[in-house]
Amino acid sequence: MDNEEPIWKRFEDLVRRILEENQFQIEKYSPRGDEGFDFFGRFVNENWAIEVKYYRTARPRLSLIEAAAARVVFNGVSRQVEKGMLVTSSLLTPEARSSLEVKYKILFVDRADLRLLASSRSDLLDELEALLELDPELSEDQKPVRLNLEDSRNNIGDSSIPVIDTKGTELCEKLRSIKVGKGGWAQYEIICVEILQYLFPNDLRGWHKQKSTDGGVNRYDFVCRVSSATEFWRFLVENLNSRYVIFEFKNYSEKIKQGQVLTTEKYLLERGLRKVAIILSRLGPDKNAIGMMQGAMREHGKLILSVDDELVCKMLQMKERGEDPTDLLFELTDDFLLSLPR
Structure with a gap:
């Protein structure tokens, strides 16, 4: 891969490959969310709207995460998908994750979750650690609390349609x-x-x-x-x-x-x-x-x-x-x- 590509683009491509390694079928790809979200995927016979966000800061402002989540819901509902996912290069605290999932009814995947999803392929894990400059030894706040893609009970249509920032x-x-x-x-x-x-x-x-x-x-x-x-x-x-x-x-x-x-x-x-x-x-x-x-x-x-x-x-x-x-x-x-x- 061309290392001269923007880092956000390299991160999006890596996320795509990690999801495909975890049995996602990525049917549509829209760089920078031109179609409302980055990936249109299928997993366990359900359609997913998937947005990927790269942040240089490990803990970006929560308002940015919320703005991205609102767009996933808004555009996912309009595309009549069943599930939504926001993948971020940052870290989410358990409290923030719980609050966000209750509000937006989508799955949130942070850098710790990505490590878990990439763990079956050493090459993907190495690439992720190099791209995000992660320490191979996990600190407590980098250990995923739980992540079960098949057990995601949130349906994107259950969320009230949020107001999009214009x-x-x-x-x-x-x-x-x-x-x-x-x-x-x-x-x-x-x-x-x-x-x-x-x-x-x-x-x-x-x-x-x-x-x-x-x-x-x-x-x-x-x-x-x-x-x-x-x-x-x-x-x-x-x-x-x-x-x-x-x-x-x-x-x-x-x-x-x-x-x-x-x-x-x-x-x-x-x-x-x-x-x-x-x-x-x-x-x-x-x-x-x-x-x-x-x-x-x-x-x-x-x-x-x-x-x-x-x-x-x-x-x-x-x-x-x-x-x-x-x-x-x-x-x-x-x-x-x-x-x-x-």
């Missing part, structure tokens, strides 16, 4: 409708803040607006304090020594240029634990701006990320599907650092 789609449409340029600046700032607070409700605190610098001459849009322990935000705090993140909003009709990046870099202060900035713009950076971002990282250890409308809407779609939008920021950062020139 706020991400609505915010994306609002963003795209805003006029580019000076005339839409105020609206653009308002919608950007609303988007960020929807995407990262528990990750950022403070939201201090437009603090003056240099005697009030220059201003940045927002500064937030990182309060999350998920993979991306922990990376910023522990590896870049940045407890605070600056956000800037550029409603320009052209790509941002190196001058705007240079101005942003001046707001980043090592001793102020403020070494990361994220610039939201309509079209992203031009070639010279990218070079300036690379120089800021290479020479001063300051990380400046650029997120355009397409990436913003992609994160909004991820949040709706119950995926962690910070995983996309992690991938952007990873790609940026891997490609950093000398």
